[in-house]
Amino acid sequence: xSRNSKKRGMISSRSSSSSGSKDNHKKKTSAKDTDTDLLxxxxxxxxxxxxxxxxxxxxxxxxxxxxxxYIENNDLKHVKTNQxxxxxxxxxxxxxxxxASVNMLDVGKVKDAVYNAVSIARACPTDRYQRLPTNKxxxxxxxxxxxxxxxxxxxxxxxxYANDMLNTAKEYDARVTVDSGLFESSSVEHAVxxxxxxxxxxxxxxxxxxxMGMARDDGTVSNFDVQIGxxxxxxxxxxxxxxxxxxxxxxxxxxxxxxxxxxxxxxVTPNAFLELFKEPITFAINAFNVQRRASRFxxxxxxxxxxxxxxxxxxxxxxxxxxxxxxDREGVAHRRNVIVEKGILKTFIHNTxxxxxxxxxxxxxxxGGIASPPSIDTTNLIVDGGDMKYEDMIRxxxxxxxxxxxxxxxxxxxxxxxxxxxxxxxxxxxxxAYPVKEMMVAGNIxxxxxxxxxxxxxxxxxxxxxxxxxxxDNVSFTTG
Amino acid sequence: MHMVDMDMLHKVLxxxxxxxxxxxxxxxxxxxxRIVDGKVERxxxxxxxxxxIRVLKYGRWGxxxxxxxxxxxxxxxxxxxxxxxxxxxxxxxxxxxRGLAEARLARxxxxxxxxxxxxxxxxxxxxxxxxxxxxxxxxGKDSKIKTVSSASCTYREMIxxxxxxxxxxxxxxxxxxxxxxxxxxxxxxxxxxxxxxxxICVTGGWDDLFKDKDHLAIAREAAEKATRLLNAKxxxxxxxxxxxxxxxxxxLAHEAIGHVVEAxxxxxxxxxxxxxxxxxxxxxxxxxxxxxxxxxxxxxxxTLVDDEGVMARxxxxxxxxILSSYLHNRESAYLFGVEPTGNARAFEYDDEPLIRxxxxxxxxxxxxxxxxxxxxxHGYMLKxxxxxxxDANGEFMFGAEEAYLIEHGEVKExxxxxxxxxxxxxxxxxxxxxxSSKDFRYDIGxxxxxxxxxxxxxxxxSYIRCTAIVGGVQ
Numbered sequence: 001x002s003r004n005s006k007k008r009g010m011i012s013s014r015s016s017s018s019s020g021s022k023d024n025h026k027k028k029t030s031a032k033d034t035d036t037d038l039l040x041x042x043x044x045x046x047x048x049x050x051x052x053x054x055x056x057x058x059x060x061x062x063x064x065x066x067x068x069x070y071i072e073n074n075d076l077k078h079v080k081t082n083q084x085x086x087x088x089x090x091x092x093x094x095x096x097x098x099x100a101s102v103n104m105l106d107v108g109k110v111k112d113a114v115y116n117a118v119s120i121a122r123a124c125p126t127d128r129y130q131r132l133p134t135n136k137x138x139x140x141x142x143x144x145x146x147x148x149x150x151x152x153x154x155x156x157x158x159x160x161y162a163n164d165m166l167n168t169a170k171e172y173d174a175r176v177t178v179d180s181g182l183f184e185s186s187s188v189e190h191a192v193x194x195x196x197x198x199x200x201x202x203x204x205x206x207x208x209x210x211x212m213g214m215a216r217d218d219g220t221v222s223n224f225d226v227q228i229g230x231x232x233x234x235x236x237x238x239x240x241x242x243x244x245x246x247x248x249x250x251x252x253x254x255x256x257x258x259x260x261x262x263x264x265x266x267x268v269t270p271n272a273f274l275e276l277f278k279e280p281i282t283f284a285i286n287a288f289n290v291q292r293r294a295s296r297f298x299x300x301x302x303x304x305x306x307x308x309x310x311x312x313x314x315x316x317x318x319x320x321x322x323x324x325x326x327x328d329r330e331g332v333a334h335r336r337n338v339i340v341e342k343g344i345l346k347t348f349i350h351n352t353x354x355x356x357x358x359x360x361x362x363x364x365x366x367x368g369g370i371a372s373p374p375s376i377d378t379t380n381l382i383v384d385g386g387d388m389k390y391e392d393m394i395r396x397x398x399x400x401x402x403x404x405x406x407x408x409x410x411x412x413x414x415x416x417x418x419x420x421x422x423x424x425x426x427x428x429x430x431x432x433a434y435p436v437k438e439m440m441v442a443g444n445i446x447x448x449x450x451x452x453x454x455x456x457x458x459x460x461x462x463x464x465x466x467x468x469x470x471x472x473d474n475v476s477f478t479t480g
Numbered sequence: 481m482h483m484v485d486m487d488m489l490h491k492v493l494x495x496x497x498x499x500x501x502x503x504x505x506x507x508x509x510x511x512x513x514r515i516v517d518g519k520v521e522r523x524x525x526x527x528x529x530x531x532x533i534r535v536l537k538y539g540r541w542g543x544x545x546x547x548x549x550x551x552x553x554x555x556x557x558x559x560x561x562x563x564x565x566x567x568x569x570x571x572x573x574x575x576x577x578r579g580l581a582e583a584r585l586a587r588x589x590x591x592x593x594x595x596x597x598x599x600x601x602x603x604x605x606x607x608x609x610x611x612x613x614x615x616x617x618x619x620g621k622d623s624k625i626k627t628v629s630s631a632s633c634t635y636r637e638m639i640x641x642x643x644x645x646x647x648x649x650x651x652x653x654x655x656x657x658x659x660x661x662x663x664x665x666x667x668x669x670x671x672x673x674x675x676x677x678x679x680i681c682v683t684g685g686w687d688d689l690f691k692d693k694d695h696l697a698i699a700r701e702a703a704e705k706a707t708r709l710l711n712a713k714x715x716x717x718x719x720x721x722x723x724x725x726x727x728x729x730x731x732l733a734h735e736a737i738g739h740v741v742e743a744x745x746x747x748x749x750x751x752x753x754x755x756x757x758x759x760x761x762x763x764x765x766x767x768x769x770x771x772x773x774x775x776x777x778x779x780x781x782x783t784l785v786d787d788e789g790v791m792a793r794x795x796x797x798x799x800x801x802i803l804s805s806y807l808h809n810r811e812s813a814y815l816f817g818v819e820p821t822g823n824a825r826a827f828e829y830d831d832e833p834l835i836r837x838x839x840x841x842x843x844x845x846x847x848x849x850x851x852x853x854x855x856x857x858h859g860y861m862l863k864x865x866x867x868x869x870x871d872a873n874g875e876f877m878f879g880a881e882e883a884y885l886i887e888h889g890e891v892k893e894x895x896x897x898x899x900x901x902x903x904x905x906x907x908x909x910x911x912x913x914x915x916s917s918k919d920f921r922y923d924i925g926x927x928x929x930x931x932x933x934x935x936x937x938x939x940x941x942s943y944i945r946c947t948a949i950v951g952g953v954q
Contacts, residue, residue: 076575078543080832081564097523102527123523156568213872371524416897418879440717479949480948
């Protein structure tokens with residue numbers, strides 16, 4: 001494909017922001033990495049690899065500005081700034097693939113990386129499914145994921161947000177002790193360019209914060225808790241709410257008691273859902289694991305994998321989630337993919353390699369940064385809400401544990417999990433009886449998905465996941 | 481000939497207006513080959529270089545970094561670090577730095593012993609090793625391993641070179657070389673599938689990596705383990721006696737004790753806060769964290785000089801049951817009035833040094849494993865480390881790949897999917913047997929420890945016997 005025809009795939013979110021214009025692309029690659037045009041350096045890398053004999057080439061480059069304020073021991077610890085940048089080059093040569101990356105954008109270093117990628121491809125065996133995506137249509141532009149004001153945040157601003165979060169938690173209750181936390185702003189510019197006509201560029205801003213610790217009262221120590229928040233824009237920052245939630249959770253788990261071992265209902269909060277369910281679900285729907293028959297969901301397309309209360313969607317176009325962006329790691333346009341609908345498995349998630357093997361199109365789930373060739377991952381994982389209020393769900397529980405967090409091991413291959421309940425609360429006859437400690441929980445995630453008994457209306461956004469509370473029956477709880 | 485313009489780095493150091501300034505030039509080459517079911521899933525070479533700058537001004541730290549190594553850019557990053565140290569939004573003076581402890585600062589060239597430079601082995605050879613190991617796990621001739629339906633092998637190496645300069649005299653050039661090979665086998669029967677891994681990670685060279693067993697032996701062990709686990713069930717959950725293998729001891733040392741004695745955790749209120757000099761464990765327990773690879777060579781967490789330029793030393797954290805030291809950087813050592821232990825480590829150039837473990841182990845004693853098993857009426861023998869986690873309140877958990885039931889002194893049925901939990905001091909006090917040095921090995925080096933940044937650490941010991949909660953079904 002002619003290089004001249006490649007402007008078709010351009011993501012124009014750059015022109016929708018006041019901070020950049022397409023004229024930037026006319027800049028010469030300068031010796032100063034901070035000024036280098038990402039698409040231009042990607043195109044240089046691609047042409048260099050073609051010159052060295054590659055049949056298909058992809059370059060992915062990114063550059064970020066990050067400011068992070070760290071909290072430790074009830075006080076701000078330090079503020080850090082960094083500006084990571086770099087490029088990753090994937091070449092396909094004689095149907096073998098090689099990859100190299102360097103965290104510099106000057107022409108000499110990029111050419112060295114191209115040479116490395118070609119050398120690696122020459123050392124690798126062939127694989128007939130290796131190919132890169134081809135540009136077809138103009139990609140849709142995703143608005144609402146870049147706030148140019150984030151670029152103007154200063155170290156002082158970031159420190160103030162962190163301090164506001166810290167002070168809110170401390171003022172909520174004198175017994176709260178903040179072990180650690182952080183507030184971070186990140187403004188990212190990334191670009192993909194390949195020899196098949198893909199050319200994409202955009203900016204994304206992400207602000208995230210977290211707070212963790214416990215409460216102490218007369219020698220009694222509560223459970224350890226962590227709360228997290230995130231937003232693409234300054235407007236969406238609410239450190240106060242996060243801090244209050246954290247403080248109320250740790251104070252609420254003071255005076256926890258040892259419970260009894262039993263088998264009963266597990267009420268999973270959105271935080272615990274992430275720790276228990278996200279990894280095995282992501283593993284099972286990943287087409288690479290399906291094709292190597294390591295996934296529990298292999299051969300299950302169109303069949304029941306969860307209770308009919310469960311609908312799971314992967315949606316990079318959901319702009320509230322920090323997994324949102326216009327295109328994936330290969331420059332394929334992002335889209336909304338319904339994975340599980342009312343318990344029935346509808347699709348797996350693909351990148352171009354697995355799509356090529358399956359004889360279909362990629363689902364836009366190529367994932368990763370500059371330092372790795374594209375893998376497969378979810379973008380924003382969304383679980384639909386149910387029709388019950390959370391408080392009504394609790395009322396339905398005869399004997400169960402609310403699992404606020406889970407600290408343990410989950411095996412994605414067989415689904416077996418075993419670990420410690422954090423911030424657990426015992427529920428007896430529809431009401432919370434008392435907070436529990438030293439409680440372990442064990443079971444099988446894939447069975448649990450089929451045993452989801454109730455799903456709450458309320459949902460919580462945790463970074464790149466929008467999740468309800470769910471209740472699962474027949475789960476084993478052990479105390480010592 | 482230095483890898484970076486030393487004169488330029490010194491000039492930037494001299495230009496700093498901060499009371500303390502530290503520059504770390506770090507270049508890392510990471511090479512990785514991952515084979516899955518006979519195909520190359522990933523073959524990559526990643527170069528990451530830059531200078532990390534940390535300053536202390538007005539009693540506060542400021543941190544910055546750059547990958548552009550020019551004088552102007554380094555000065556810009558230095559000024560940015562000073563600006564970060566100068567923010568006014570501190571809520572209290574809890575974290576105001578009172579001083580940095582005097583330390584044995586490193587000067588000169590440091591490198592671990594390397595047998596067979598990794599750079600002298602070609603990409604082709606590394607691809608071949610990974611392909612052979614993956615194939616052996618999946619299609620080995622041994623009839624016992626026909627159940628393996630899918631396998632992978634990852635070979636990874638990290639080759640580091642650093643220059644560490646500080647305004648109070650550290651001036652070290654530090655080289656490091658770490659490599660690892662991990663084979664994972666997935667065994668299947670009908671819809672039942674189970675995975676198991678086996679691997680090794682060393683600080684050293686190619687010959688060090690394969691000195692105990694070759695890649696094919698590692699592959700066969702992974703395949704056999706997955707096959708054994710195929711028919712295993714989850715055990716009944718209960719508090720009971722457990723015997724931990726060296727990998728599990730490494731995980732216990734790391735999760736249950738190591739994290740709660742990191743001085744930054746201690747200052748934040750970890751359970752170890754008021755326990756220095758007190759008995760916190762059975763007198764059979766002597767627990768050490770060391771930058772060198774004690775007892776046996778090539779431990780993965782080996783760190784000769786830390787990222788504050790402090791000579792790493794061996795620390796007896798627990799000495800025959802008595803808590804005798806925390807793990808320190810220069811800031812915490814000053815607060816506690818002790819010598820820094822060389823535990824300040826940064827993963828890459830743009831990470832700031834944090835208090836991290838290195839090689840953490842329980843010293844061997846004199847029991848034999850057979851005796852330890854014979855004395856157990858009911859319990860489990862736990863083998864193979866999975867993930868672990870510890871909270872500041874002393875509650876920890878970690879997972880085992882295999883759990884063998886012990887009944888009346890005999891090893892019986894195999895169970896899977898086991899996590900262990902307990903409160904640090906309770907579990908340590910329950911230790912009633914530690915086996916001899918012939919069983920000693922480091923065995924958690926293929927994993928990474930996470931604390932804002934990943935980090936290569938190792939841990940181990942011989943076998944120990946104690947009591948904890950075994951998570952399982954009811």
